[in-house]
Amino acid sequence: MIAFILQRLMQSVLVVFAMSVIVFVGVYAIGNPIDVLIDPGATQSIRDALIERYGLDQPLWRQYFTFVTNVAQGDLGRSMVYNVPVTSLIFSRLPATLELVFVAMFLATALGVPLGIWAGYKPDSFSSKAIMALSILGFSVPTFWIGMLLIMGFAVNLGWLPSGGRGLVAEFLGFRTSLTSAEGWSHVLLPAINLSLFKMGLMIRLTRAGMVEAMRADYVKFARAQGLSEREVVFGHVLRNISIPIVTVFGLELGSTLAFAVVTESVFNWPGVGKLIIDSILQLDRPVMVSYLVMVVILFVLINLVVDIVYARLDPRVRLKGEE
Amino acid sequence: MSAAIEVAGLTTQFETRAGIVTAVNDVSFSVGRGRILGLVGESGSGKSVTGFSILGLVDPPGRVSGGQVLVAGTDLRGLTPEAMRKMRGKAVSMVFQDPMMTLNPVLRVGDQMARAVRAHDRVSTRAAWDRARAALEVVGIPAAAERLHAYPHQLSGGMRQRVAIAIAILHQPAVLIADEPTTALDVSIQGQILAEVRRLADDTGTAIVWITHDLAVVSSLADDICVMYAGRIVERGPAEAVIARPLHPYTRGLMDSVPARHEPGKPLPQIPGSTPSLLNLPSGCPFRNRCPRASDLCTTDPPEVGTATHSARCHHPLGDA
Ligand SMILES: Nc1ncnc2c1ncn2[C@@H]1O[C@H](COP(=O)(O)OP(=O)(O)O)[C@@H](O)[C@H]1O
Numbered sequence: 065m066i067a068f069i070l071q072r073l074m075q076s077v078l079v080v081f082a083m084s085v086i087v088f089v090g091v092y093a094i095g096n097p098i099d100v101l102i103d104p105g106a107t108q109s110i111r112d113a114l115i116e117r118y119g120l121d122q123p124l125w126r127q128y129f130t131f132v133t134n135v136a137q138g139d140l141g142r143s144m145v146y147n148v149p150v151t152s153l154i155f156s157r158l159p160a161t162l163e164l165v166f167v168a169m170f171l172a173t174a175l176g177v178p179l180g181i182w183a184g185y186k187p188d189s190f191s192s193k194a195i196m197a198l199s200i201l202g203f204s205v206p207t208f209w210i211g212m213l214l215i216m217g218f219a220v221n222l223g224w225l226p227s228g229g230r231g232l233v234a235e236f237l238g239f240r241t242s243l244t245s246a247e248g249w250s251h252v253l254l255p256a257i258n259l260s261l262f263k264m265g266l267m268i269r270l271t272r273a274g275m276v277e278a279m280r281a282d283y284v285k286f287a288r289a290q291g292l293s294e295r296e297v298v299f300g301h302v303l304r305n306i307s308i309p310i311v312t313v314f315g316l317e318l319g320s321t322l323a324f325a326v327v328t329e330s331v332f333n334w335p336g337v338g339k340l341i342i343d344s345i346l347q348l349d350r351p352v353m354v355s356y357l358v359m360v361v362i363l364f365v366l367i368n369l370v371v372d373i374v375y376a377r378l379d380p381r382v383r384l385k386g387e388e
Numbered sequence: 389m390s391a392a393i394e395v396a397g398l399t400t401q402f403e404t405r406a407g408i409v410t411a412v413n414d415v416s417f418s419v420g421r422g423r424i425l426g427l428v429g430e431s432g433s434g435k436s437v438t439g440f441s442i443l444g445l446v447d448p449p450g451r452v453s454g455g456q457v458l459v460a461g462t463d464l465r466g467l468t469p470e471a472m473r474k475m476r477g478k479a480v481s482m483v484f485q486d487p488m489m490t491l492n493p494v495l496r497v498g499d500q501m502a503r504a505v506r507a508h509d510r511v512s513t514r515a516a517w518d519r520a521r522a523a524l525e526v527v528g529i530p531a532a533a534e535r536l537h538a539y540p541h542q543l544s545g546g547m548r549q550r551v552a553i554a555i556a557i558l559h560q561p562a563v564l565i566a567d568e569p570t571t572a573l574d575v576s577i578q579g580q581i582l583a584e585v586r587r588l589a590d591d592t593g594t595a596i597v598w599i600t601h602d603l604a605v606v607s608s609l610a611d612d613i614c615v616m617y618a619g620r621i622v623e624r625g626p627a628e629a630v631i632a633r634p635l636h637p638y639t640r641g642l643m644d645s646v647p648a649r650h651e652p653g654k655p656l657p658q659i660p661g662s663t664p665s666l667l668n669l670p671s672g673c674p675f676r677n678r679c680p681r682a683s684d685l686c687t688t689d690p691p692e693v694g695t696a697t698h699s700a701r702c703h704h705p706l707g708d709a
Pocket residue numbers: 402404409411429430431432433434435436437438447448449450666
């Protein structure tokens with residue numbers, strides 16, 4: 065196990081390194097931030113001073129080298145737009161995204177998996193067909209469109225929930241979260257539902273597919289022949305088998321949602337990292353873009369590592385590389 | 389002596405798109421305590437479906453449409469689903485052909501067994517594991533306590549099938565249906581398991597229905613034999629009698645195609661043709677377009693011939709010229 069983790073961490077370092085080069089070069093190819101940042105009427109000397117301050121006159125490899133050296137010392141640079149350290153910028157936005165994503169993933173899993181189990185257990189029943197039809201809607205209707213419908217319905221017409229923004233924020237276990245107050249929840253609910261619908265559709269279909277296949281397996285018939293109740297057959301025998309793909313997709317979805325909750329955050333004006341990255345792309349705020357993307361890569365690598373470990377726990381046939 | 393299980397007129401049909409398939413057609417037999425009945429027939433003759441029908445586990449679109457299954461005086465077919473569940477594993481158990489597939493790949497052996505124990509008895513997990521270990525010892529598994537912690541993929545095919553049998557006999561069922569449990573195993577393992585099963589029947593009085601396509605296996609194991617063809621039982625009788633003096637031409641054909649009984653060097657005779665589709669069986673005797681003795685008479689339903697103990701359904705049974 066330890067050997068496996070070490071091996072994976074080493075691979076990860078390589079992946080992160082390669083990705084940082086790609087991101088760095090890619091971002092520098094998009095355009096020159098000076099053109100966006102500076103008032104076109106500024107004098108040439110102000111221009112030159114700024115260019116020198118950001119090191120933009122250096123060759124690319126040098127800029128990259130400086131960037132990596134700084135990162136190694138824990139310094140991701142300063143935002144060109146806000147003129148604050150990138151780290152504090154990202155970390156000030158992260159809690160908002162985290163809480164939104166966790167509520168959304170919780171909804172998607174806590175509702176999607178049981179619905180999928182039912183739809184796979186009784187695939188021919190009317191309720192199962194209704195569930196499947198809804199799940200198709202869940203991931204074929206665009207997120208921004210559903211988001212706007214939710215706002216129209218629950219905020220504008222019914223007036224039950226606020227239409228956007230983040231509610232009351234309080235300190236909880238060192239985290240700044242809005243999940244400790246009813247007012248905070250009322251703000252989280254709509255964007256979280258919006259964000260969860262696609263994932264819920266995915267969870268339903270994935271769980272159902274696994275369920276339908278597993279219910280045909282010999283071990284299910286054998287379990288029934290032992291006199292196990294249907295509940296024990298499904299929850300004791302089948303669920304464990306189908307949880308393997310569910311965990312994998314859960315991990316991948318968690319990562320991509322954390323990184324790219326952009327659409328929902330924009331529609332609901334949610335002050336998370338998704339909005340931050342969109343703004344920084346529009347303003348060509350290079351340090352923010354680069355640092356953010358590198359952090360996303362690290363996040364994915366970590367989530368994959370955790371998924372692999374959970375995988376091996378769930379499926380005894382999987383041996384982690386590096387184990388005896 | 390009353391029978392441990394008595395099956396009468398059991399009929400199971402599948403409603404397929406192409407028509408209704410009668411996979412089990414008016415099947416009747418009984419097995420006494422501690423006796424072993426061999427249910428023999430080519431693949432597709434309806435042996436497995438017979439077993440599933442007894443347990444009430446026929447998958448849709450199949451349905452048991454008639455007959456009785458009496459176990460300890462109760463007709464299983466009249467039970468509610470919950471009452472039927474309580475009979476499974478407790479009064480009637482079943483093991484399947486492929487030991488690679490019948491155990492749950494992600495649960496430890498002991499865990500699966502403990503769940504099976506607790507399906508019928510409200511005992512602690514600990515007590516359930518103890519019973520599981522004892523059951524493994526009964527079927528001759530060495531180092532049973534360690535095996536409990538193994539996952540199925542860590543065991544050999546023979547071991548897995550023993551585990552499956554151990555699970556099936558956890559509650560000392562009156563009847564054990566064994567659906568070709570040794571077909572996937574090599575011959576020496578098969579022999580060991582057959583010996584264990586024979587001992588089990590003798591020691592515990594469990595009645596065993598041993599399903600196989602291999603007449604050689606049952607000839608050494610079973611007390612009685614039923615030969616099945618196209619969903620019907622075409623010959624029945626004590627094992628020695630059926631083997632020594634088969635009445636039905638189909639039984640004869642099965643015996644001739646057993647390698648061990650055959651002179652080496654000569655090509656192994658096979659029954660010509662193959663199992664007919666159950667959707668368009670010939671009228672009269674379903675075997676008639678493969679039968680060397682067929683005559684015009686065989687287009688009508690064949691009568692039951694022979695004695696009260698050894699009989700067949702045939703117009704021209706063997707040994708009576
Ligand atoms: N799910 C099913 N749908 C339709 N027909 C089936 C199904 N299962 C079994 N049958 C029919 O029942 C017949 C007997 O099958 P089976 O009992 O498995 O044979 P055996 O065990 O003797 O090899 C098959 O030939 C097939 O026609």
